[in-house]
Amino acid sequence: MTELNLELTKEIELLRLVTVGSVDDGKSTLIGRLLVDTKGAFEDQLLAVRKKKGETKIASAAEIDLAMLTDGLSAEREQGITIDVAYRYFATPKRKFIMADCPGHEQYTRNMVTGASTASAAIILIDARNGVMPQTKRHTHILSLLGMPHLIVAINKMDMVDHDQATFERIRQDITDYCAMQGIKDLICIPMSALNGDMVAVRGENMPWYDGPTLLETFESLPVLGQLDEQAFRFPVQLVNRPQTADLPDYRGFMGTIASGTVKVGDKVMVLPTGKSSTVKEIVMFDGNLDEAFAPQSVTITLTDEIDISRGDMLVRGDSMLEPQKEITANVCWIGDEPLEPRKKYWMKHTTNTLKAMVTDIDFKTDIHSLEHEQSDQLAMNEIGQIQLKLLKPIYADTYANNRATGSFILIDGFTNNTVGAGMII
Amino acid sequence: MSEHKLTQLKALEAESIHIIREVVAEFRNPVMLYSVGKDSSVLLHLARKAFYPAPLPFSLLHVDTGFKFKEMYEFRDNYCKEIGADLIVRRNEDAIAKGMNPKDHGVARCCGALKTQGLLDALEEGGYDAAFGGARRDEERSRAKERVFSMRDEFGQWDPKNQRPELWSIYNGRIHEGESVRVFPISNWTEMDIWLYIKEEGIPIVPLYFAKERPMIERGEMLIPYYEENKDQLLEGEEPKMIMSRFRTLGCSPCTGAVRSSAVNMTEIVAEAAAARRSERETRIIDHGANSMEDKKKEGYF
């Protein structure tokens, strides 16, 4: 490797991906394939999952059990299924990818939501023999609620349907229709054989009728969005830095991760909930102060005035204010064992704030097939719906559609301490 | 209109700092496990960055087995002093007094006593409710499955089939009395990221990571470092030889292999990491065997 390549490696961007879809559609196999073809897996890791024990060399990918590369738990290997998300990493000269391999079974939907919540592009796998399945729909609907910026549909196992273009077109139409019902337009559909590798990293020779990009080409060309100066500045305070040392007796810095937008030294900022104003004095970093910072940087901000600020407060700019909300409407993906019911109370964690919240109403539950809204007096595990929450104290939030970081929250069961709901503010 | 973007290393750095700060905000008594290796060095560096200009708000805990390389002890003591970190060293003294070693008792038993039990005892003694560790998901396939906040029961055990959902970057730090979390802020870093970051940031690391002529025992495909003090670990017919070599990962001297290498500086190490076809864990004897890492983690190991 030359110094030049090294410099490139330093500059590459990060893209977080997730694979979803029904059981056995080939999610784990696809990731295994990507790891092998991008050399993201090491030889000894490949040898550990070869089909014939005792071999010490691997001549082709056909000799390894690709799914075994990601199904890392003993229970998964025993049952031949994926139970929890596996995170795997691979890189091309242009980008580094974090890939979350999700389970397909309905009972493990919560793990799928875990994998999908941090991704900015999702690959929905569909077995070409079966077409769109109920789990394909559930996952697609969850991705739509999560506001997944890019959706890629991989119609897999094309080798099992003679690489037939008509089959591909039919499934493409079905999934496009289902997505259109919820307002998703820009679908990228790719025919593929994860097992043989066709249209994953290489085109292969079996589907000359397809002239779109391969999956890897798609990964490399998806836009990775940066932060624009115009975006609303949101800075939830995580901690107050007060060294109280001999050289820094009165220092007070506000530590946090910029949730969105940019901030400059000299910017006028306002503290929520107190409404006090001040000016950014310094943006402190270990390697030297910055003039300007942007999401998702983790920084420490000092202000020109001494005002009372603590964890859970938020710094915003005066030109992009937020109103306090004591009652919120949200979409929730219920992932608790016990159903969500009106009058039940939960802990809600929103940015760096944890507060009590009570469910006042379930507006509806969504049927994942028809996407129709049904009346319901509870949301059971893996169900999705819209609810009303009453909060013990006001929060300052954007809508999820406008801001993933300040529009999302989790619900925590006060008795078990488990995370039971994924909420998206409307 | 200008667009601002982070490079992937800076994005990883920001995520790690966010996690470290969240733990300090939500837990009563966190501690950072410090193994003196490269991942620990990066983790410690991130923690210093997170709280700058304040000192670290938690102690470092080194669970020592007595079998670490002497270069590691030297480095540990000097570096912690230099940065003013509060270092706690704990060992399973009972087992050490009874002469626990990998050659006579087997690697699994030795690790179980000196590392897992040593760690569990030290965590209990300190009453820590959160312990940071430098494990990465790319190291091993069961680690690839673990959450950033990894819940542990009263016995420090991991239940991989029943992990808490972890949504967005909102971490649920609520636990019951007696339970604890292991937190892995560098979960999403790969070995390559670690080396690149060490190079970029100029983070000091133990000299054993750089290639040098060193006395080694060749055992099968492995290079095992030879030390006068450990000569009773030699097997029949083995003889130490001087070999140009370095370590990709550091553990206990009888159980950590070296690799043949001529990489004497960070640029060469990064180049070697980029070209590597075998994983770093291959040089760790403890990881060999069907489920060894998962089993050990269930028992309370990192």
Ligand SMILES: Nc1nc2c(ncn2[C@@H]2O[C@H](COP(=O)(O)OP(=O)(O)O)[C@@H](O)[C@H]2O)c(=O)[nH]1
């Ligand atoms: N013929 C064929 N089989 C495939 C393909 N992709 C996956 N499979 C097989 O489908 C089965 C399920 O794959 P797996 O990756 O475990 O599915 P997952 O449940 O979605 O993770 C395995 O036996 C795979 O070998 C493909 O492209 N063609």
Ligand SMILES: [Mg+2]
């Ligand atoms: Mg799978």
